[in-house]
């Protein structure tokens with residue numbers, strides 16, 4: 001985290017991003033490339049590096065007219081670690097409540113290995129899951145975390161377009177895999193979404209014949225059973241962008257141009273909500289960035305840069321155009337950060353399914369207050385189809401994988417590697433600490449945090465743990481928590497409404513007024529008292545500002561929220 005330990009700051013020289021040469025005379029980026037497998041085609045990597053330079057030029061990096069170009073400090077653009085090797089390609093990746101990342105590859109490729117593995121970000125150690133995986137290929141499944149912290153995995157790969165009907169559950173505590181009851185038919189590229197009542201909605205995917213699986217199904221963990229919504233059969237694109245909506249229904253933000261709402265009570269029903277006006281956003285991405293607001297970006301073929309938001313707490317939600325990304329992207333990842341911003345990593349700007357000739361190395365950060373995108377330090381290698389990104393408990397971000405298949409026509413290799421990003425907020429001063437926090441909190445309760453003396457805390461946020469594949473994270477969600485100062489820390493209000501904060505584990509961060517986050521505390525949000533009683537009327541109350549998760553402008557980032565720090569140490 002200390003910038004001074006690194007080789008020194010990269011600089012913009014005559015409008016071009018340059019890093020200090022290593023002892024061998026290579027750029028730092030080229031050093032990173034050496035960590036790649038022996039068979040990596042270096043030509044594409046060099047092209048990728050050039051793309052990174054072009055990327056920064058296009059992002060409006062100031063041309064240096066003077067002989068003393070300004071250094072680009074990590075406090076402005078963040079910093080990527082060196083590349084490090086992964087034993088397989090992490091096509092699917094989930095952060096578990098243990099703080100470890102569970103990931104897997106496919107196993108029908110000569111260099112594939114579908115055995116799920118754990119990576120511990122704290123130690124860097126990789127290990128196969130102790131228990132054997134279930135007997136089906138988990139590749140091409142959809143997954144999300146259950147309320148109790150187990151990972152629920154729906155479907156999998158039989159052949160391209162042809163899905164497995166099985167559902168598997170990984171328990172990080174046992175640890176081990178178990179099978180849940182089968183689904184009604186196969187699912188290849190489905191989405192799985194944890195709902196307010198703790199159930200998991202599974203939508204879309206290819207069935208056992210390779211046709212569209214049109215039946216919405218809800219898994220009930222307590223009953224080990226499935227509820228069907230037979231009146232809501234619908235053909236929809238692979239890996240739809242599904243969210244629990246504040247109104248109790250499920251909201252599908254894309255990739256279809258028409259966003260729709262699904263009534264979750266049997267027999268189910270669909271209602272069109274709003275047309276994004278941007279056609280099919282295939283392999284774009286979407287995130288729930290706070291209190292019923294969804295950010296939708298990129299996707300399509302040819303890829304687009306367009307960005308929109310939609311506020312699901314409005315009586316008639318509609319898409320609102322936002323400043324576009326500086327690059328069109330598909331097969332990229334959108335990752336929410338502790339300060340409420342969203343990071344766009346990787347993807348391609350070129351037309352075609354997965355065209356590495358348009359690989360985007362520039363990283364962009366979206367600010368919910370200005371609604372603008374800002375260029376950050378570029379990644380070292382393309383991250384395209386089958387790449388992932390995850391927020392880690394220490395506030396850094398893992399970006400990894402891509403390939404199986406890669407775009408070998410354009411020289412992009414399979415990426416058995418990852419890189420870790422330290423966002424700019426990690427270079428802006430001392431980090432606050434959460435000295436004490438409860439492991440479990442109930443809905444509609446108040447709990448106490450005790451802070452360390454290092455840095456005054458201005459805000460408390462939390463995010464559901466990421467569970468991602470194919471550019472869409474099915475579990476991440478950002479929420480700002482209301483807090484008030486106490487003698488040693490803060491009294492924090494747990495969310496009242498599970499439709500805004502589905503039950504399960506959250507990474508809780510304390511942040512300074514500059515947005516510097518603490519290390520996260522893993523907190524389980526649970527309890528049924530309010531969930532059993534909530535009804536549609538409470539949405540109106542929430543809109544009137546009585547909700548617990550709203551404080552100030554929900555879409556304002558910590559650093560510029562303009563709120564008085566609830567806690568300060570003098």
Ligand SMILES: [Cu+2]
Nearest residue numbers: 091140386470
């Ligand atoms: Cu795939």
